[in-house]
Amino acid sequence: MNKLLRTAQSLLFERQGTLTRELLREPGGFGLGQVPSRLKPDTTTTAVCGFCSTGCGLDIHLKGDQVVNLTPAKDYPVNLGMACPKGWEALTPLKAKDRATTPMLKNDSGQLRPVDWPLALSTFVQRMKAIQGKYGEESCAFLSTGQIPSEEMFFLGSLAKFGMGMQHGDGNTRQCMATAVVAYKQAFGFDAPPYTYADFEESDVLVFVGANPCIAHPILWERVCRNRHQPEIVVVDPRRTETAMAATLHVSLKPKSDLCLFYGVARALIARGAIQSDYIAAHTEGFDAFRAHVENFNEERVLAETGLERAVFERLVTAIEKGKRVSFWWTMGVNQSYEGVKVAQALINLALMTGNIGRPGTGANSITGQCNAMGSRLFSNTTNLLGGHSFEDPVHREKVASALGVPETRIPRSGSLAYDQILEQIHRGKIKGLWIIATNTAHSWINQADARALLGRLEFLVVQDMFVTTETAELAHLVLPAAGWGEKDGTFINSERRLMLLKKVARAPGQALSDFQIFRLLAEAWGVGEMFEKFREPEDVFHAMRAVSRGQPCDISGITGYEMIDRLRGVQWPLREGEAVEERSERRLFEDGRFFTQSGRAKFIFADPRPIPEAITKKYPLVLLTGRGTSAQWHTQTRTAKSPVLRKLYSPDPYVEINPKDARELGVNPGQWVTVESARGKMRARAHVTQIVSPGQVFIPMHYPETNLLTFPAFDEESRQPSYKHAAVRVLPSASV
Ligand code: SF4
Structure with a gap:
């Protein structure tokens, strides 16, 4: 131990007493010890991955008391022996040269x-x-x-x-999960995602809304791929994402028209008699007012506001109508919206009115973002x-x-x-x-x-x-x-x-x-x-x-x-004192139809759609969508960019997806550097000319440091979650930043 550390320790001993002395003796405290004594040398131990909320089990292998590598845990009930590229590289950032090693x-x-x-x-x-x-x-x-x-x-x-009297403190989970929290609390009486991963395999209809599990939650997508019921897989998303490409139905609606769509779907299901009246009567409240509300969303209005073809809309309604076990899944395309709480509750309403909750393969299911959201x-x-x-x-x-x-x-x-x-x-x-x-x-x-x-x-x-x-x-x-x-x-x-x-x-x-x-x-x-x-x-x-x-x-x-x-x-959770649980068990909530509200009933909650906070203009005629660009990078890349392997799986240059029609009109060629500009800032990006985005829309991954120079600071009024998914921008065919 060097002199600096000894000095630090002795000063701490003087100033902060017994607790500090004990702390500094702990393994890992100021370089003392290698691994905790409970881990035997030359052993393999299983730990949960530290990136996304899937929660894959990773077997970590030690030689002596040194970690040598890891492999996905085969018998872990979450990932069943699989891991995405980030999981395989989870140890790499620990050895990075820019680690903070001293205050x-x-x-x-x-x-x-x-x-x-x-x-x-x-x-x-x-x-x-x-x-x-x-x-x-x-x-x-x-x-x-x-x-x-x-x-x-x-x-x-x-x-x-x-201890310190700081009344105010929040987490970056405000950026990803606050909307789901508020939606569940209001509708179910508690922030309670009801599902279990087995539901991916049990559904006969899966509706993904603003979710791209193929790259955002790839191991959950693997669970979908294990589904033996030949399910209808619906993706509701303006972009033709990797998941939309793999789906049986892509509902490519105009950005931020989802609330109108789901109210229209509810109206159509009611009109077809495709609702579970017994379930609604026994386990919910507020349905009559909801039914009156959605009367305003007839098919003509929905088609006009969403830009969908009639056949696509009707196929979506029919899929939900005919499904025996329908599950609704959402992530940031819903949560990161100025009216995300109401969109999430529109999905909850669909699950409640069709009785698709509390049974295998069903649910109104928010997939969380971070490993410990x-x-x-x-x-x-x-x-x-x-x-x-x-x-x-x-x-x-x-x-x-x-x-x-x-x-x-x-x-x-x-x-x-x-x-x-x-x-x-x-x-x-x-x-x-x-x-x-x-x-x-x-x-x-x-x-x-x-x-x-x-x-x-x-x-x-x-x-x-x-x-x-x-x-x-x-x-x-x-x-x-x-x-x-x-x-x-x-x-x-x-x-x-x-x-x-x-x-x-x-x-x-x-x-x-x-x-x-x-x-x-x-x-x-x-x-x-x-x-x-x-x-x-x-x-x-x-x-x-x-x-x-x-x-x-x-x-x-x-x-x-x-x-x-x-x-x-x-x-x-939950597991109350005295309750038994089996190894590898998967349990869902609300199987008894009782919710956590005072009445024990789930609530239908709804509101009129609101205007888009920053509409496109003549100067800024394109809608900017942002989101996850790859399964190889995590958020701001502070850890994943340390891995040479992960860096190879992702473009080092920022890129913007632009539809061929818009590229033609702007005189932009594939791969050329362009400027993307909003009223708040601009960035350079390489043009990726692709049909993945519709005309009038562009997409930039969130991982690049410049992306949020462009985004517009609108927030959901109830959840205070930022609305990252919609801003007005223009693309200039020269890189003038
Ligand atoms: S999907 Fe990837 S990042 Fe997420 S927990 Fe599994 S291995 Fe980790």
């Missing part, structure tokens, strides 16, 4: 320079407290992620809100009080306070501002200190130039991340070096509500620590170490998650600990 503090010249942990911790505390002292506790906030384990989210949310939804203390509780409910506050042993008075009486509202408060000068954990706001946020300018206005920006080179870390005053997937323990919750283990199989480089360890140090440095003294290991937090979940729809009190999750290859 970095910006000096007077504006350059980030290495400092020791004691200085980093004391700087964090002094500057955040100074801001709070000057402007009030609400002047500091945090932005978190769907990429860290639930235990770390739980600790962060508790420390920031109950659902952990963030339930256990991060951002959208809800821990465990799906409400900050506004005094009974809930008391329950959570008592389960955690924190004073009830430390729990805020109201929820947090959403991500966009936190940025808005920076704009207004109300938020001055921001702590960003494992997300890359300066790349991924909508209308990027504005977001970067706002981050630049902060008096103190802390970024806690694996890498010092992210666009956001480069703007930080202080960078805290964090361990990544594979370097820490905890649990993720996948799309089908399955809790799975990730495992520490490698040591974080240099002085990087797990986020869990960083939170322990910060709790101590802030002076609230005692409040969290029970949180010595991630599994201690897991038991706190069990305690707060008790009696909730997401009750996990029956999961006794990590050993049980490991042995059973993951466990879906």
Whole structure:
């Protein structure tokens, strides 16, 4: 151990007492130890993948105490021996040269320079407290992620809100799942995706809306391919995506006409008598008002607004009418919309009125995005009080306070501002200190130039991340070096509500620590170490998650600990104390027709479609669609771009898909550099001339750093989710950026 580390340790011993001393003795703390003692040398262990929400099991192979490689786990109930390219390359980013290996503090010249942990911790505390002292506790906030384990989210949310007095904190899951959360809460009484992956194999009609599982969730598409019922596979999407090409029916509607379409489908099904009146009467409420509402969406209106041919519309209606087990699946094409909650609820309505819920092969099913999007939804203390509780409910506050042993008075009486509202408060000068954990706001946020300018206005920006080179870390005053997937323990919750283990199989480089360890140090440095003294290991937090979940729809009190999750290859929630569960079981919700609303009935919820926030104009005559461009890259590429293999599977140059008709009219040739411009910014891209997009539309993958220079900052009013999928742009045949 070098002198720097010894100095850091001794300083920490002096300043922060016993907890810190114990922390630094832990395997992985400041380079001590290699892998946890529970992993035997020369062994293979199974851990869940750390990219998307599918939750594939990966067998990680160790030689001695060193990781050598991984293979997809053959007997894992999620992926059945398969993995996408990202999963195969999951270990590669850990060895990247730009890992954050020491805390970095910006000096007077504006350059980030290495400092020791004691200085980093004391700087964090002094500057955040100074801001709070000057402007009030609400002047500091945090932005978190769907990429860290639930235990770390739980600790962060508790420390920031109950310990540090930060009322406002949100996650990047606002960018992907907030719409589904609100839609489910309002309709079902709880954020409860009802399905299990077996439903992909059980359906005879699968309707994918704004979803491209062939590349966004390729292992889930493999599950569809295992379906033996020769299903009708419908894709509702303006683009002819990879999934649309493989589907039996592509419903290529005009962008953002989906709400009109689904109300029209509901009307047509009612007119044909293709509804389950007994189910509606026994298990739902609000159907009569819904029926009156959809009367306004006759076939002529639907065809005019969606641009569909009559035969396509009628085939969609017939598929749902004739299907015995119809499932509706949606992802970001629905969620990332200014009226996404209502579109999601329109799909829920279709499932309810046709009785397609609670049975094998059915459901109104939101596929989540990030590896722990659902952990963030339930256990991060951002959208809800821990465990799906409400900050506004005094009974809930008391329950959570008592389960955690924190004073009830430390729990805020109201929820947090959403991500966009936190940025808005920076704009207004109300938020001055921001702590960003494992997300890359300066790349991924909508209308990027504005977001970067706002981050630049902060008096103190802390970024806690694996890498010092992210666009956001480069703007930080202080960078805290964090361990990544594979370097820490905890649990993720996948799309089908399955809790799975990730495992520490490698040591974080240099002085990087797990986020869990960083939170322990910060709790101590802030002076609230005692409040969290029970949180010595991630599994201690897991038991706190069990305690707060008790009696909730997401009750996990029956999961006794990590050993049980490991042995059973993951466990879906709920599992109440005393309930039995089989190994590799797959369970769905609402089989008894009872929902989590007060009445026990699901609700039909609806509204009129709203105008598109940024319509095309003469100057900007094309609609920009954005989305996932490849199964080989993940979001802002901070990890996946480190893999030479994954880089080869994806164009290094930004590209824009443009229809041949538009290309001809613009004088654009395939492969040439063009400029794509919106009212907010412009970028260079190579023209990919293709029928995948319809005339009048262009598509750019979200992974490129420039893409969000173009996007328009509209938000769903109920979920506050950004509407990434529609902006007005023009294409210029010269690359003039
Ligand atoms: S990224 Fe998703 S689909 Fe790919 S291996 Fe990981 S969990 Fe599976």
